Amino acid sequence: MKERLIELQGISKSFKVAKRSAGLRQAVNALFVREHTIVEALHNISFSISEGEIVGYIGPNGAGKSTTIKVMSGILVPDDGSCTIMGFTPWKDRTAYVKNIGVVFGQRSQLWWDVPVIDSFELLRDIYKIPVARYKTNLDLLTDILDLHSLLYTPVRQLSLGQRMRCEIAGSLLHGPKILFLDEPTIGLDAVSKIAVRQFIKTINKEQGVTVILTTHDMQDIEALTDRILMIGKGTLLYDGTISELRRRFGTHRIITVDYREHAGPVDIPGTSRLSWSPERAVYSVNTEHVLIAKVISRLSEQVELIDVTIETKPVEELIVQLYKEHQI
Amino acid sequence: MSLYFKYMSILLKSQLQYRASFWLLTFGQFFIPFSVFAGLYFMFERFGHLRGWSFFQVALCFAIIGMAYSLSECFSRGFDAFSTLVAGGDFDRLLVRPRSTALQVLGSRFEFSRVGRLIQSGIVLVWALDNLPITWSFAKVITLILMIGCGVFIFTGIFILTATLCFWTIQGLELANILTDGGREMAQYPLNIYQKWVTVFFTFIIPFGCVSYLPLLYILDKVHGNKILYMLMPLAGVLFLLPSLLVWQIGVRHYRSTGS
Structure with a gap:
């Protein structure tokens, strides 16, 4: 521990x-x-x-x-x-x-807006009283992994947001x-x-x-x-x-997207809900606690001529939204 | 202290990035006080004397306060402009650094263009001294330097007090300008021309009188009695700064418990 x-x-x-x-x-x-x-x-x-x-x-x-x-x-x-x-x-x-x-x-x-990044770093060195040797090794290391070589002598105001953030973190x-x-x-x-x-x-x-x-x-x-x-x-x-x-708590749902040869009408599979339908593609939401994925696919293949199947888990975002909902925020 | 100079050098570099703006500001700062000074000049032109004070004596007073004010606006600008630091939330940044907040605020801003005003006051100082029949001694030179230096302390103290107000309210800061701008205007004249209560206020509460009027009496040989006392009067400015810093500490503590 x-x-x-x-x-x-x-x-x-x-x-x-x-x-x-x-x-x-x-x-x-x-x-x-x-x-x-x-x-x-x-x-x-x-x-x-x-x-x-x-x-x-x-x-x-x-x-x-x-x-x-x-x-x-x-x-x-x-x-x-x-x-x-x-x-x-x-x-x-x-x-x-x-x-x-x-x-x-x-x-x-x-960082100080109008001066090169290195000046800001040196001021930070003095503010934090970093010993010169340690400052140098730290700076070299950070410059290497953050790839700051070309940025150090540019004024902060000329950096892009991404470049600036790298310098901020280094600082x-x-x-x-x-x-x-x-x-x-x-x-x-x-x-x-x-x-x-x-x-x-x-x-x-x-x-x-x-x-x-x-x-x-x-x-x-x-x-x-x-x-x-x-x-x-x-x-x-x-x-x-x-x-x-x-x-595990919230992610029991899977999204299945199926492509198939043209089919006349919508197909419903028990235990799933159909999110969208077109003659060549359908999207289902499956609760794996109620029905197995394999079962859903085999049911589908009985009714339509499958070309492609993608199975997605819910993105974390949606889990979070669900958590928010559960707590009614 | 060395860190303070480091702050200064980085901000000087920043301000010099905008050369045109820097020169214009400096130029402007050089001429703004001229209008005030011209007013002073014409008033004496009309009336000759002011309660026994001649034009050059008042000009000396004017110059000393002007120099102290411009120096403190240059070096203590951080406190003067502190409300922007709080409103923008950048004060949080200072709190996560292992240095005293007062030093960091001081180092957050310098207004080098105030050099213009400093030069203007300097010229008036030289002109006034040149026209006054003063018998110079070493002690008098020291007194003159003390007057300017301790004047800076007083203005800085007021800036600190004003800045501390920001921890409670961002509004109402105009009120504090009564003390800075008002104090400056008042202290440019010898204090004995005012009502008694004004004199008392600017001697014992905010000791502007101690850096302008009282030691000036000594320099101009208007003192009878204990000269040393008059000479060391400006040190009251230091005494003013200390409680100001104390109040500042209380303000910082308040900020940290409210986060406003």
């Missing part, structure tokens, strides 16, 4: 939000009397993460993902609960603690953190950059043993990177487990 690196116990956090209503009159009133509503952003969140894990943290917008990341990175102080990361309480020993973590906010840059790893928090690292990236970023996250996790916690809306990120997901909705932790477990 690996050492537990991160341990959250009953973390709760609520925000006071000023009520605003439409209309000029209300706006003027609000100048004098403010009504507040308490929004519970996190409610009794507990989980633990071991060294070397990659954990996907998912949930709909406004579910509390970023708030959790902020608590774990020492930016916010929770109202209640305890959080121990590498023996630190993040919000108590901020400066000592943050030396050990790297944080990437996908939507915000940590947050220069000081050799043990934990990397990634808040939507692939947001807005094209397919090629996404794959490059994923590949890199895997590499540093494997080779440097960096523990990675990432939030994302892109289920392909999750599928490519991690086996464990934490799902949060309306401030509560809804699911903590593997994707395969999730599949």
Whole structure:
């Protein structure tokens, strides 16, 4: 059993939000009397993460993902609960603690916009007081695996989003953190950059043993990177487990698409529901708990002249949607 | 401290990327205070004296405050422009770095174009000194430097206090301009021309008087009694900065518990 690196116990956090209503009159009133509503952003969140894990943290917008990341990175102080990361309480020993973590906010840059990337990196070296030798080895390593050679001397504002994200991630790893928090690292990236970023996250996790916690809306990120997901909705932790477990729970449906020689009318197979029909192609949804795939195919082949059959499992996205539905978010 | 200079050099590089803009801003900053100074000049042209203060004596006061103000706008701009840092959420970024927040905020912005204003005030300073019959001594030179340096501390302190307000509300910052812009305008004149309460406020609450009016009396040989006291008055500016930093710490703690 690996050492537990991160341990959250009953973390709760609520925000006071000023009520605003439409209309000029209300706006003027609000100048004098403010009504507040308490929004519970996190409610009794507990989980633990071991060294070397990659954990996907998912949930709909406004579910509390970023708030959790902020608590774990020492930016916010929770109202209640305890959080121990590498023996630190993040919000108590901020400066000592943050030396050990790297944080990437996908939507915000940590690099200085108008100067070459290398200048930003050197400033980060001074901010984190990284010894020169270690800085050099880290930089060389990161430059190699992220392929930054041609980017280092370009001003940040001239980089594409994908290039910039690679530099952002490199920047947050220069000081050799043990934990990397990634808040939507692939947001807005094209397919090629996404794959490059994923590949890199895997590499540093494997080779440097960096523990990675990432939030994302892109289920392909999750599928490519991690086996464990934490799902949060309306401030509560809804699911903590593997994707395969999730599949077992919800993934009993298969989609079968069949192509056949022209056939006059729709064919119904008991135990399935027909999603679409045309004289040459039909799509069925099969619940494998009720009927076996083999049975469905043999039934079909009795009635039509099959040309091609594809069987798909539901994508993780749909599993997630189902989870959301189950919890009525 | 060395990190502060590193921040400065990277931001200088950034600002120099836009050369035309940099020169225009500097040029503008050079001329803006001229209109104010011209007003001062014509007023004295008309009235001759102001409660026993001659034009060049007031010009000296004007120049010292002007230099202190432009220096602090240049080097403490981070606090002055802090609301954008909070509104944009970039303050979170500073919190995940292992350095003090005050240093990082200071390092987040520099406004080098204020050099224009600094030069303008410098010219007025030289012109005023040239026309005043001051018998110079080493102590007086030190006092003059202290006046400017500690003036920077006071303005910075006010910027910090204003910035701290951002943790509670992003609105209402205009109120704080009463202290910065208002304070600057007030302190450009010798404080004894105002009502008593104004003088008291700018001496004991926000010690502008301690960096302009009181030590100026010493430089101009208007002091009777303990000269050392007048000479060291500007150090009150340092005393003003310390509680400001303390209030800042409280603000940061508040931010971290509300996340607003």
